[in-house]
Amino acid sequence: xxxxxxAETPGLSLQGxxxxxxxxxxxxxxxxxxxxxxxxxFHRLLAPQARLYTEMITTGxxxxxxxxxxLDFHVSEHPVALQLGGSEPLDLAKAAKLGEQWGxxxxxxxxxxxxxxxQKGAFGACLMAEPGLVADCIKAMQDAVSVPVTVKHxxxxxxxxxxxxxxxxxxxxxxxxxxxxxxxxxxxVLKGLSPKDNREIPPLxxxxxxxxxVDFSDSVFVLNGGLASIGQCEEALETxxxxxxxxxxxxxxDILADLSVRLGHVEQRVNDHTVLEAMMExxxxxxxxxVALRHVIKSMLGWQTGRPGARRWRRMLSDPKALAENKPELxxxxxxxxx
Numbered sequence: 030x031x032x033x034x035x036a037e038t039p040g041l042s043l044q045g046x047x048x049x050x051x052x053x054x055x056x057x058x059x060x061x062x063x064x065x066x067x068x069x070x071f072h073r074l075l076a077p078q079a080r081l082y083t084e085m086i087t088t089g090x091x092x093x094x095x096x097x098x099x100l101d102f103h104v105s106e107h108p109v110a111l112q113l114g115g116s117e118p119l120d121l122a123k124a125a126k127l128g129e130q131w132g133x134x135x136x137x138x139x140x141x142x143x144x145x146x147x148q149k150g151a152f153g154a155c156l157m158a159e160p161g162l163v164a165d166c167i168k169a170m171q172d173a174v175s176v177p178v179t180v181k182h183x184x185x186x187x188x189x190x191x192x193x194x195x196x197x198x199x200x201x202x203x204x205x206x207x208x209x210x211x212x213x214x215x216x217x218v219l220k221g222l223s224p225k226d227n228r229e230i231p232p233l234x235x236x237x238x239x240x241x242x243v244d245f246s247d248s249v250f251v252l253n254g255g256l257a258s259i260g261q262c263e264e265a266l267e268t269x270x271x272x273x274x275x276x277x278x279x280x281x282x283d284i285l286a287d288l289s290v291r292l293g294h295v296e297q298r299v300n301d302h303t304v305l306e307a308m309m310e311x312x313x314x315x316x317x318x319x320v321a322l323r324h325v326i327k328s329m330l331g332w333q334t335g336r337p338g339a340r341r342w343r344r345m346l347s348d349p350k351a352l353a354e355n356k357p358e359l360x361x362x363x364x365x366x367x368x
Contacts, residue, residue, distance in 0.1 A: 337368025
């Protein structure tokens with residue numbers, strides 16, 4: 030099986046250690062209220078080598094909240110990255126240390142979320158206006174942990190579409206030794222657009238993201254934003270070291286299985302019955318531990334999209350009355366409705 034052509038970056042190093050650029054070849058984006066540990070467990074079944082990201086977790090939630098609730102994950106999720114939201118270097122260093130102690134393979138700083146709640150906390154996309162502060166945050170985290178510290182960012186803020194803005198931002202972070210950049214190839218409009226609008230309205234500018242990969246050729250660049258098909262990912266991997274799928278992984282998770290084959294991560298895609306049985310067993314364990322079934326299986330609603338009976342599958346797995354019974358057998362019952 031031939032794998033996709035992908036960008037090469039020789040001689041990479043991060044914090045003094047060798048860096049495998051292909052480790053970021055296929056990533057699933059951090060999505061609030063989506064990529065919890067149950068979603069990541071399901072995605073891992075579909076894509077054995079994909080790099081999975083947590084929802085954004087704020088430093089306050091870790092330093093003053095229930096750490097196990099936020100950081101627990103299944104051993105099968107590796108490689109798994111912890112995405113942090115924050116803007117205080119010391120707090121980020123402490124939170125990053127917790128992440129490393131919990132076993133995460135990467136710590137990622139969110140510099141791309143445009144929501145008003147995040148802006149009030151002075152982090153997320155608005156941090157792009159303060160590259161010096163971001164550099165201090167990255168350096169503090171690098172000093173605290175030995176795993177890679179990476180950044181996820183936008184191309185610009187509001188309606189400033191100049192290349193110099195994002196080039197200077199990346200350049201300042203690059204000076205810290207950070208060598209992995211995940212680029213959501215849109216601007217973030219901080220006033221007037223909702224987070225949903227910010228994923229759709231600002232135009233995609235893959236060409237500008239590609240310029241970053243050329244200008245910082247010793248770094249890994251992962252493309253995020255608007256990638257919804259195998260063909261788009263194939264094309265992106267001719268320029269970038271990796272692709273990060275967000276809504277596509279949520280709405281049509283089977284794309285992860287198909288990409289895993291095309292990338293050469295596996296010889297053939299995992300059998301659907303194997304995935305179903307694994308999720309039923311996992312759901313039984315989680316329900317026994319007190320987790321509501323609806324939380325465990327919500328990431329599976331779009332799994333059978335395009336197959337006869339997919340609408341009945343979704344309807345059964347989202348039926349409040351059926352979910353309230355908390356019986357993992359619901360998955361088998363929904364499967365029986367497929368053509």
